Amino acid sequence: MTRKILLTTAFGAGLGTALGLMAVPAVADTSDSRIALSNNYAGNSWRQAMLTSWETVTGPAVAEGVVAAADAFTTGENSATEQAAQIQNMILQGYDAIVVNAASPTALNGAVREACDAGIVVVSFDGIVTEPCAWRIAVDFHEMGRVQIEYLAEHLPDGGNLLEIRGLAGVFVDDEISAGIHAGVAEHPQFEIVGSVHGDWAQDVAQRAVAGILPSLPEIVGVVTQGGDGYGAAQAIAAAGRDTPIIIMGNRQDELLWWSEQKAANGYETMSVSIAPGVSTLAFWVAQQILDGNEVPKELVVPFLAITQDSLAEDLANTPVGGVANVEYTLEDAQEVIAGAM
C-alpha cells in the first residue's frame, strides 16, 4: 500500500501512515460479523474504483477473520426505491452492518430505519442518508474549494484574476465546492473571480465552456475547478494562445498526465484535489469499529485526497488510464478519523 498525503479539517495534513493490513490487531469481537455494501450505481470510473477498493481491502480482512463476510451489492438501476428494497433484503439476510452509498439522502430513510430497528449498524458514505440512526461519512466539499485558494495564495502572493469552473448546476456538491472557493477568495482579497462557467465535471464540456468565455476575460493567473474539468480547461487555454495559468486539477488520470508532461517540459507547478473512491473502505472499517463496540460519533468527515508536485509521479503511476487517483484506508486510518471527530 502506498503512502499518500491526505488533507482534512479534522486532523490536518499527514495522515495515512499506511501500515499494511498485516499490522491490524486481531479483533475477536467482530469475527462473526457480516457486513454488506449497498451501492446504487456502478456506471462510471469512480464507482468502479470504489467497488474494486472494497474488494481489495475487505478480501484480506475476511481471510484474516476480522469479519466473517463483506459482500458488495449493486442495484441494476440507479433508483432509490430499488435500493430501499435491496437494504430490506439485507435485513432479511441477517447482516450485522450495512454500508450504504445512497441514491437519495432521504428516500432510503424508511428502509434504514427498519435496519436500525432490527439492530443493524448502518454507515452511509459519499451519498449519505439523513436518517438520524445512521452514521454519516461526509465529504467536506466546502474545504475542498477553500484549499484551492489557499494553495494559490501561497504560490501567487500578489493575487490576480481567477476563472472558476463549476460542476453540474443544481447539485449540492457544486454549491458546496463553489461556496468554499468564494469563502477562500474572501479570506484572500488579492484574488478576484472574473469569470465562472459550468463544466459539468467533464473534460469536453469544460473545454467548450472555457473556450467560450476566454475572449471576454482579462489575463487570468489561476483556474479553480471541481475535478474532471482541468484538462479541458488547459486545452481551451492553449488553443486560445494564452499563457497557461495555475490550473487546479481533480485527480483524473488525463489531468495528472497533462500536468506531468508540463512539469517535465517547463517545471509547471499546481496541485490536484478530489475525493478518493476508496472512501468505501473507510466506511467498512468504521462499521467494523462500531460492531467492535467502540464509540463512534454519528457525523464523520472523510479526508480528501490531494496530489502535490512531489507525489505526482508516484500517483500518476498508480492511476489506471481513464481512472481516478485512489487511496485505500486501513483500520488505523479509520481510528484516526474517529478520534479526530470525537
Add this chain to the structure above:
Amino acid sequence: MRLTPDMIRLAVPFLALAVLLAGVFWLQPRAMTYSGLNLLFNLAVPIALATLAQMFIISVNDLDLSMGAFVSFVACVTATFLNDAPLVGALILLASIGAYAALGVIIHVRQLPAIVVTLGMSFVWTGLAVMILPSPGGAAPDWIRSLMTVRPPFVPMAIVASVLIALVAHLIIARSTLGVLIRGVGGNERSVARAGWSVLRARAAAYALAALFAVLAGMALVGLTTAADANIALRYTLLSIAGVILGGGEFVGGRVSAVGAVVGALTLALAGSFLSFLRLSPDWQIGAQGAILILVLALRLGLDAMERRRMRA
C-alpha cells in the same frame, strides 16, 4: 366447477409468484416470518397501486408513460403540503386527479396518441416535483407513516394491504357498471357508443381512477420512505406496465385483471429479492429479471394457444 379461460389466465401470475416465493423461502428461511414477509413485500404495495393505476389506462387501450413521474410528484406533495398544510395538499392532489381526467378528455376529443401526451406530461410532473422539492427532503404525515407501519395481528401489513387493494380494484373494474364500460371502451369503442354510452366520459373516468390509484401509490411510498425526492418513483412507469402484462392483462382489447395486476406487481418485486438472495452478480441481475418476465409471458402464450385450440374444437 369448470375452469374458465380467465381463471387459467390468472393462474399463471399466481403460479409465478408461488414458485418465486418458494425459492425465496428456500434461500432465506428468515423471510418466512411475520416481519420477514413484511420486509419482502412492503415496498411492493406502492408498486401494486401504481400497477392498478396503469391497468385503468391500459383497459381503454392507452398507455401512461408519466406514471413514475406522477407518483414522484404526488410523493413530493405528500411530504410537503399534505404534511404542513393538509387542506392545501389535499386540494393539490384533487386537482391533479382532475388534470388526469382532463387529459383523458383531450386525448379522446383530439384523437391524440396517449403515449405522446403522457410522455410530455412526464416532464411537466417532474418539473412540478422539482419546484415543490428542489432538494430531497420533506416528511411523511404521521397518519400515513403509522398506516404504512401498522402491525395487524397474524398477517403483516403488506399482505393485508395487497389483498385489500386488489379486492377494491377488482370490484371497480370487474363488477361495477363503470368498470364494464371502461373495459368495453377498450374492447369495442364503437359498440359502447352505439349502445348509447358516452365513450368520452368512460375514458375520462378511467384516467381519473388511474390518477386516484397513483395518488395512493405516492402517499403509500412516502409512508414507507418517510421523505420524498423528485425522482423517487421514476422506475414505476415500466414496473407498472410490466406488472399489468405479467398479471394477465393485454395492451389492447380491454382485457385486464385487477387481482392479476397486484400479483404481477408482487412478482416483480419478489424477483428482485430472489435474485439478490441468489447472490447473483449485479451485472447479471437485470438480464435475469428480464428472463423471469419472458418465462412467465412464454407460459401465458402457451396457455393462450391451448385456449384458442379448445375454442376451435
